[in-house]
Amino acid sequence: MATTVYPLPMDSNLAREVANAAKKTGLSRAELMRQALAFGIPTVVEALRKPTGRVTAVAPLPTKQARALYRLEDDDRPITRQWMASQRFEVAD
Numbered sequence: 001m002a003t004t005v006y007p008l009p010m011d012s013n014l015a016r017e018v019a020n021a022a023k024k025t026g027l028s029r030a031e032l033m034r035q036a037l038a039f040g041i042p043t044v045v046e047a048l049r050k051p052t053g054r055v056t057a058v059a060p061l062p063t064k065q066a067r068a069l070y071r072l073e074d075d076d077r078p079i080t081r082q083w084m085a086s087q088r089f090e091v092a093d
Helices: 012-025 029-048 063-071 077-086
Strands: none
Touching: 012 029
16 A cells, blocks of 8 residues: 655644544554544535535526516616615714
8 A cells, every 4th residue: 555644733732632542542643543534534525515506495497487587677776776875874983
């Protein structure tokens, strides 16, 4: 088996946890780290992976209906200006 050395900086609390776990299991610190990686990688990937695909349960509009809707002019500038005017406030010095 080919091996690769990977320096792994860790804070003192984590280093202490690794040392304690190695003592409890009877493994060397290096073997404990290898085992932790092997067991933990799937869990980390599942928890932190980037979302894929759709992020909603709402079905998309049918193509014909979407095209009809997006063909309409949608000028929301007047209502946006009205909303912005109602949100005005002064900043105190």
